[in-house]
Amino acid sequence: MSEVEYVELARVETERGDLVLRERRGEDAPSALELRANGVFVMDTVEIGSERALASAALELVAEPRVVLVGGLGLGYTMHEVLADHRVERCVVVEIESALVDWMRDGTVPHGPGVMADGRVEVVVADVAVALTEARPSSYDLVLLDVDNGPGYLVHDANAALYRDPFLATARAAVRPGGALVVWSASASPDLQAALERVFGAVEAIAHQVRLQERDEHYWLYVARVER
Ligand SMILES: C[S@@+](CC[C@H](N)C(=O)[O-])C[C@H]1O[C@@H](n2cnc3c(N)ncnc32)[C@H](O)[C@@H]1O
Structure with missing residues (x-):
């Protein structure tokens, strides 16, 4: 399996915790966006x-x-x-x-x-x-x-x-x-x-x-x- 790299695109602190948008890059897969809230995976674009x-x-x-x-x-x-x-x-x-x-x-x-x-x-x-x-x-x-x-x-x-x-x-x-x-x-x-x-x-x-x-x-x- 190839290394996966994450690039943070945006982050904000809200009253519900962090909201983070990041890009996931790996050699074997096309890059994807990931949304995380309060430290938890919410969804991606895959x-x-x-x-x-x-x-x-x-x-x-x-x-x-x-x-x-x-x-x-x-x-x-x-x-x-x-x-x-x-x-x-x-x-x-x-x-x-x-x-x-x-x-x-x-x-x-x-x-x-x-x-x-x-x-x-x-x-x-x-x-x-x-x-x-x-x-x-x-x-x-x-x-x-x-x-x-x-x-x-x-x-x-x-x-x-x-x-x-x-x-x-x-x-x-x-x-x-x-x-x-x-x-x-x-x-x-x-x-x-x-x-x-x-x-x-x-x-x-x-x-x-x-x-x-x-x-x-x-x-x-x-x-x-x-x-x-
Ligand atoms: C799983 S995502 C929705 C994905 C969406 N169906 C799509 O196609 O991309 C959940 C969304 O609901 C929002 N959310 C969470 N709790 C909410 C609430 N009580 N009222 C409105 N939005 C909320 C989150 O910030 C997040 O953007």
Whole structure:
């Protein structure tokens, strides 16, 4: 195996800990960007299929997904997939780290400016828990949540509440009848599934195969629909 080298591109200290963007370079692999928060790996630009699938699985459920909320900008892949759908008229992206929004806009993340320039994007710098609590009922056709690694392996302890009944009920109220909430998780979570079933009724768990450190693993999407 070749040596891996890391080059730090940007770093900021936030009230939630360090947020770091770095480039990973190795002889055997093309270079990749990595985002870390609070000392924990958040995502990279290599394994992005599940971030895209979060959007595509949701978009195929709804005939007219005009207004979509994406919780967690990250490196913009879920948002990009949403914007690739011409039925979408507005994409509200809620991101807690203002620095990350800046890095996407100013080209620190090289693919960022192109994605952020779409006129349908509205960026809200906030905790998604607050943004959805303040949302009017039935504001969104789809709510897509990928703000943490899932309930089993949190980057920020405060996000635990996002996977429990009270917040899920808040999110449900923001979804229009006929729409859906989809939640990304790095591991299977029977507790999350049960909470979603209590709040929404039926829930579909979709396993998304990923290749991580030369092993086949799964990320999970939990799809909860709001009946008409
Ligand atoms: C795994 S990344 C999202 C990846 C994204 N789906 C993509 O395609 O690039 C998680 C993002 O959620 C943000 N985040 C974490 N907690 C949050 C919260 N409570 N509200 C809003 N954003 C949050 C993080 O700063 C990070 O940008």
